[in-house]
Ligand SMILES: [Ca+2]
Ligand SMILES: [Ca+2]
């Protein structure tokens with residue numbers, strides 16, 4: 466996976482490893498619910514890809530899943546069942562809707578990559594689509610710094626500003642270049658229809674104020690509905706675009722239907738004004754409430770402890786798996802409350818943006834106390850457990866239990 470920030474993709478692509486450069490995030494998750502972990506890959510200047518695990522090999526099912534046409538600047542991805550139907554949905558981070566860029570299927574934002582000035586060296590040209598034709602995004606001085614001929618052909622700023630991209634670079638040149646485009650810049654949720662397909666649902670408007678990077682889905686208020694916290698901003702754009710700093714991170718409370726309520730920073734206490742990047746979830750103080758740790762480029766590491774919500778009870782579940790996968794990465798855990806409400810989570814090896822959360826499943830009991838936990842272990846075996854009192858519980862793989870180790874369930 467690329468360690469490069471997305472800002473580098475525009476300013477300094479030099480032709481070695483374009484593919485690497487455009488990979489934003491990767492997540493192993495069982496998208497189709499057949500028990501085998503599938504691979505979701507987010508691409509900048511491409512779609513979210515779904516590679517379905519066929520048992521030993523993977524098949525690219527992005528087209529069938531309805532993902533292939535939705536190209537974006539996808540930075541990050543994490544899984545969570547946001548509508549409580551047991552199928553894992555995916556939150557995907559994008560540029561947001563608060564920049565000089567705009568995109569739609571009719572008028573995508575584009576890049577051309579190729580030898581634009583006959584120098585033999587490849588260049589990257591950004592273009593925005595208009596009804597009249599493609600326009601250059603970068604200004605005359607920036608373009609001519611890279612390709613001096615631009616200044617000679619367009620002696621004044623007015624000349625350059627009046628030109629279409631096809632006036633600046635010939636049709637032939639553009640035709641020979643590799644092109645990439647994005648038609649969607651909003652961050653959003655890919656709602657899993659349970660049959661290997663996804664419906665698109667953009668996040669609330671406030672979450673589009675800045676690019677989204679690290680994301681963790683968890684039940685932060687313990688009400689039984691999965692919530693989403695994400696960190697934002699990008700300070701690594703080229704100087705002409707400047708800082709994308711419109712966000713302070715955002716906590717979105719799920720309502721159980723796949724919609725979210727935006728929490729005000731004064732309510733959540735979560736204010737991250739810097740260049741937010743990595744985000745990991747875990748329970749730092751073992752009180753059962755999910756906490757977060759995050760990184761900011763050129764800024765301090767920050768940790769936020771969750772005080773929880775009075776009246777609601779959390780439940781943190783850890784798994785003890787087989788040797789070779791002791792944290793049971795890939796397991797799926799479902800909590801069934803006595804009031805009929807259920808909540809499903811998975812354990813991931815890495816998610817969000819270059820981050821790995823602790824292998825803990827967080828549930829919200831609300832005011833309910835009786836609970837049944839069903840585990841589908843990575844090897845396909847299943848177990849049921851009655852959760853005891855207290856906010857923390859460790860469940861042991863049935864084969865380990867049978868071997869005489871501590872028994873965590875019934
Ligand atoms: Ca699968
Ligand atoms: Ca779902």
Ligand SMILES: [Ca+2]
Pocket residue numbers: 683684685686687688689690691692718719829
């Ligand atoms: Ca919640």
Ligand SMILES: [Ca+2]
Pocket residue numbers: 747748749750751752753754755756770771
């Ligand atoms: Ca905690």
